Amino acid sequence: MELLILTPGFPQNEEDTTCIPYLQDFVLGLQQYYPDLHIKIITFQYPFQRGHYTWHGIPVFSAGGANRKGLFRWLTWRRVKRQAAQWINKETVVHSFWLTEAAEVAADIARKNRLKHIATIMGQDALLTNAYLQRIPFGELQVVAPNEKAAGYFHIHTARDVAAIIPHAIAPIPFVVSERDIDVLFVGSFIELKQPFLFVEVAASLSARWPHLHAEMMGDGLLLQEVTAAIQEQSLPITLHGKTDRKAVHAAMLRTKVLVHTSRYEGHSTVISEALACGCRVVCFAVGHAAHPHIEEVADIAEMIAAVENALSAPSLSSGYYPEAQQEALQAYMHLYRG
Structure with a gap:
């Protein structure tokens, strides 16, 4: 299976650990648990430099939008669409993050090529202040919310239900007993x-x-x-x-x-x-x-x-806790991809 991810930003290299930590965990988790899934990533705005690179062995294309507007935004979107055309086939699933430009462009790519499109709510994009909620052609688009709260906001502002609620589960963090100073x-x-x-x-x-x-x-x-x-x-x-x-x-x-x-x-x-x-x-x-x-x-x-x-x-805690299990969250996404 081919998976094409569209996102406003992505780490510029493997040392860039602060750029969207959840998305990094998500991609690495898919790579670990589903090695037969072929992942490619297109990022709109960040890194600011346009070009191809690999991240943990995964091909990434940065359109280098650098958050510029007007004609520059149109050029960024054109670069994204051209690269997507080179990477997709009839088996590709498109997954966009944030209900913003990535979802709008991904919806156009998916519609023209009859591809499945999943879009994940990431933050304020579920709120009425997000103008893209009025622009994105939801149609066959399957929207995923990280929790009931985000799903509720999305329903209030679009009169639509999400396809699934899947938490933004993180990768396990090695736990070391330390002095809580x-x-x-x-x-x-x-x-x-x-x-x-x-x-x-x-x-x-x-x-x-x-x-x-x-x-x-x-x-x-x-x-x-x-x-x-x-x-x-x-x-x-x-x-x-x-x-x-x-x-x-x-x-x-x-x-x-x-x-x-x-x-x-x-x-x-x-x-x-x-x-x-x-x-x-x-x-x-x-x-x-x-x-x-x-x-x-x-x-x-x-x-x-x-x-x-x-x-x-209160007494210090002696272990770590994971309310959301990453492997279960990834399985839920794979169910959507394959469904």
């Missing part, structure tokens, strides 16, 4: 959606009652300088690491008691799944994630601070 950890982009200032607020409140609090933040983004200034102004015990590769994030999680996830929306939070796999307790808002006894969902900042205090007072 990091009290609270933030992992994510420093952007408005992720609300990093709320983590600073939580740490400030906790440090007044926990004088030896050890807090760390990992990530980069437009708000990094402002967050840094806020930490310095209040002399808070928060260590900033900037952009951090995935192995280093996992190493930090294995030393962490509580992941404080301040994002206001997630299609399905990979970082929550990773934290559970590393034996962290998790405190978060009502974002997309699996139900689990070690996840405390809160409604506001006051509840978040209280929940983190309770989690810090």
Whole structure:
């Protein structure tokens, strides 16, 4: 079977571990468990350089869109379609990620060549703010949601049901018993959606009652300088690491008691799944994630601070947890591909 994946972005090389971790795990999982599946990948915007390369032995074509609009976007889409025409055959299944340009272009490719098309909801693309929801010709397209929450948003905004709910399951992370010397950890982009200032607020409140609090933040983004200034102004015990590769994030999680996830929306939070796999307790808002006894969902900042205090007072976890099994999730996708 041939599988053609279309995505807005993909790692530029095998060391680029921070680019869409779930998609990396997904592709490598398919490669591991279904070696007879021939995978090819086309990425629209990132890497910014146009050209062919291989990633873990998988052919990848970058259209090099670099997030440019207007005529440049049209040229990017034309490059994608030309490359797809070279790679597809009558047995190809097209799988697009995000209900955005990848899904729209993939739908056109699938329709013209009478191919099966699967599209996976990844985040805010299920919300009404996504203009592509009005443009994508859903027709025979089979949409997959990572959880009931995302499926519900999709139904509200399109009056359509998803074909399946398949969680964004991650690959197993080696668990090593470590000293839990990091009290609270933030992992994510420093952007408005992720609300990093709320983590600073939580740490400030906790440090007044926990004088030896050890807090760390990992990530980069437009708000990094402002967050840094806020930490310095209040002399808070928060260590900033900037952009951090995935192995280093996992190493930090294995030393962490509580992941404080301040994002206001997630299609399905990979970082929550990773934290559970590393034996962290998790405190978060009502974002997309699996139900689990070690996840405390809160409604506001006051509840978040209280929940983190309770989690810090609880015994450290001695093993990792996987609410979603990757092999089962991959089997569910293979069922769609073959169906």
